[in-house]
Amino acid sequence: MIKKRTETAELETQNDAQVLLTVTIGNAQIGGNVVRFKDAPVLLAKGEITRLVIGNGSELVGKTLKIVTNILDVNEQTNKIVVTYFVEGCTPLVTVFNDTVGNEGDIFSLTVEFTFK
């Protein structure tokens, strides 16, 4: 079974600082990501995301980054899901989302749209 959720958030850029994205899947679960700018045809990255270069702060203002994170519950000790988005070069630096799936083996699909200001 797949549980879906959509979230939006705003990020304030710090002038020309380079913006880097890291996605961490906690609770010993396994997850994969797809990253692109909203409505853009080209994917930025997929899979595990560690310090992915998004761009310079000033170039990103007004743009929206869309991240789809799909997490499989593989931890038999818990059905809780927690995913952390670290966006270096922006404020807030850290955005965390928590949720729960019904059973082990279920998938949690989170779509987050970060708008840069």
Add this chain to the structure above:
Amino acid sequence: MMVLMALYGRSQMTLPINDLNIPTSPAFVLLDKSPASIEKPSSPKALAVSLVNVWEKSGAVEFTPYWFRDRPAYTFRDNLQNRAPVFQTFAISAATAKVDTVTGLSIGFRTQFFKSYSKALSGDILAKAKEIIDLLSVENPEDIDMAAVNNAKKELNYLQTKTTFIAELAGAYKGESSPSRSLAAAKAGIWLHLRYTPDKFPLTFVGLARYTWGAGAVAHSGRDTAFFDYGINLSYQNEDFDIQAEYVNRRDFSERANYDRLAIVVNYQVIPGIVAVASLGKDFKRVNNVFALLGVKFGISREVAKLN
């Protein structure tokens, strides 16, 4: 389904090594009763409710406190490489049962205090995790190949059970109360389990130990006092045959006596579906204690049942 035809040599076998295995829920074992249902709360609030239910209506509860809170920085890789997952695997079990006018209350714990995978096995597990990550990396979740994900998850679960070395500890304590007597200690037990499986050789070494003792009134009554049991099992398996040797020793502290048991069991597949079985050993008893068994097993069905 297998049909066993055997020629018996001697008396029945007692205390096989599997009896010394750490129980999944130690509290339930001391209660000598299987609970009708087990509540597994995942938060402190749910735990409070479960404990009230267990106390008032009899029943069982099992929980792992570490996972009551989210662990945002604890990744799958961290969990794989964690050689001392004491907190992550520390589980508490509690149960109550009523027999006539006596209420039994048992509480137990279980944890892995050491776990490791060989380099090759770690590599296989991470490769399987990467396969799952790739399957999950799709933009539309409806496009996820669920059959492939489920299959990969099953393979991942299987790989994760093949720990190279594991050490586990468990303990439990039981009390009893009745209308004429307030809650008092009755019985306690502690278990230790060690297993080593070398990577490149299909051999497994298992060591098990258990110490159980009567507490309070039970200890003074002379029934069911203190025993220390330990057992060692060595097994080798390949496609056509497997051989197991096991030794179990019991020290009865009340009788100040030692008993031991040695058994060797061989299964050999003559042709697919027909397996020859032989076992030989020495039982706990002091006389008439040698046993020998020779038999043939016929496979009627090719289906394999697995317990997950």
